[in-house]
Amino acid sequence: MRLGVLTGGGDCPGLNAVIRAVVRRAERSFGDEIVGFLDGWGGLVDDRSMPLNVQACRGLLPKGGTILGSSRTNPSAVDGGVEACQETLKRHGIDALIAIGGEDTLGMAHRLTDVGSPVIGVPKTIDNDLFATEFTFGFQTAVQIATDAIDRLHTTAESHHRVLVCEVMGRHAGWIAVYAGIAGGAAAVLVPERPFDLDALCKSLVARHDLGNYASIVVVAEGAAPAEGSLALVDGETDAFGHVRLGGIGAVLASEIEKRTGFETRATVLGHIQRGGTPTAFDRVLATRFGVAAVDAVHDGAFGTMVALQNGDIVRVPLAEAVGQLKTVDPALLEIADLFSA
Numbered sequence: 001m002r003l004g005v006l007t008g009g010g011d012c013p014g015l016n017a018v019i020r021a022v023v024r025r026a027e028r029s030f031g032d033e034i035v036g037f038l039d040g041w042g043g044l045v046d047d048r049s050m051p052l053n054v055q056a057c058r059g060l061l062p063k064g065g066t067i068l069g070s071s072r073t074n075p076s077a078v079d080g081g082v083e084a085c086q087e088t089l090k091r092h093g094i095d096a097l098i099a100i101g102g103e104d105t106l107g108m109a110h111r112l113t114d115v116g117s118p119v120i121g122v123p124k125t126i127d128n129d130l131f132a133t134e135f136t137f138g139f140q141t142a143v144q145i146a147t148d149a150i151d152r153l154h155t156t157a158e159s160h161h162r163v164l165v166c167e168v169m170g171r172h173a174g175w176i177a178v179y180a181g182i183a184g185g186a187a188a189v190l191v192p193e194r195p196f197d198l199d200a201l202c203k204s205l206v207a208r209h210d211l212g213n214y215a216s217i218v219v220v221a222e223g224a225a226p227a228e229g230s231l232a233l234v235d236g237e238t239d240a241f242g243h244v245r246l247g248g249i250g251a252v253l254a255s256e257i258e259k260r261t262g263f264e265t266r267a268t269v270l271g272h273i274q275r276g277g278t279p280t281a282f283d284r285v286l287a288t289r290f291g292v293a294a295v296d297a298v299h300d301g302a303f304g305t306m307v308a309l310q311n312g313d314i315v316r317v318p319l320a321e322a323v324g325q326l327k328t329v330d331p332a333l334l335e336i337a338d339l340f341s342a
Contacts, residue, residue, distance in 0.1 A: 002093050006038075007068050008101035008105030009070060010125075010126065011064075014287035015137075015138075016063045017060065017284050017291070018100050020288070021295075022098055022291040022295055023056075035052065037049050037068065040069070040072070040101070041073045041085065041105070044075070047088045047091065085117070096119070098298065102124055102130060103326070106306060109121050123290070124136055124137065125139075127171060131327045132310075133322070137286045137287040143183065144280055146177075154217060162215060163264070164217050164265070164266050164267075165265065166217060166270065167220050168222070168270050171222060173193065174192055175329055177221040182333070184217065186219040186340070187213075189341075190220040191329055196225075198227075201257070202256075205218075220253055225249070251269070253267065290307050290309075293314040
């Protein structure tokens with residue numbers, strides 16, 4: 001068979017590990033040929049690609065980013081984009097396409113499946129908010145990076161008796177914030193799932209200081225907002241899938257906390273640091289398992305499905321199920337985080 005593979009959306013640690021696993025499984029186990037399409041769906045729309053083989057993928061396992069490049073190109077937003085994707089697949093003689101990405105990338109994969117193209121999805125989102133899979137690769141690496149940062153922020157906060165706000169990724173779901181907040185001993189964790197009460201937050205911080213805790217770490221997901229309205233938007237720009245660019249809630253929150261409590265408060269935005277660098281061992285293994293399972297799904301003819309992690313096993317779920325809704329943070333985890341807020 002002749003397989004295509006692409007990586008779409010934001011980059012994250014583990015993408016190269018998936019590509020490596022797809023190529024090795026396809027070439028060594030089935031004798032397949034593999035074509036990598038460049039820069040996500042843009043490579044299909046514009047017909048840009050590169051050949052992939054085992055030799056070309058050596059050394060990729062610990063390497064961050066994606067050798068194929070990525071983008072947020074939405075073929076549905078391009079005149080004739082969906083048809084262009086189909087024509088590119090036909091021109092290259094592609095028998096099946098493996099699309100590695102998040103909700104938007106897999107949503108487009110689902111649309112191509114509906115119009116007759118054979119596609120298998122591999123879940124990728126650093127926010128861990130894709131439904132039907134327990135974890136996505138890159139998430140554990142982001143949590144570890146955020147936890148390491150919080151550990152370092154504690155020393156500065158304690159030395160200067162400050163409140164430090166750490167802004168992490170999380171557009172619609174606060175998985176990184178909750179995991180890193182619990183692991184890093186944060187005084188408060190603010191997530192998109194639950195609008196926060198700014199007055200209550202400030203009273204809690206004052207109470208901590210009154211008890212002798214002269215330093216507090218507040219972890220906030222980029223998509224979090226106070227009950228009275230969002231403060232997270234930098235501007236009104238949107239990407240090809242209609243997502244507003246987020247960021248800035250940390251700085252606004254730090255200013256408000258200092259104003260209302262009188263405590264010196266600073267903000268740290270981790271931003272793309274969470275996406276960069278080498279993946280953790282967990283993410284390398286999960287990405288590898290996903291890549292192997294995706295090729296197996298191709299050879300079983302299980303098109304229109306996504307490989308997923310459930311109860312420790314790699315399973316197949318319909319793409320429609322995977323992109324039908326977001327996976328939000330378990331309220332029980334928020335309760336655990338709240339337990340350490342005083």
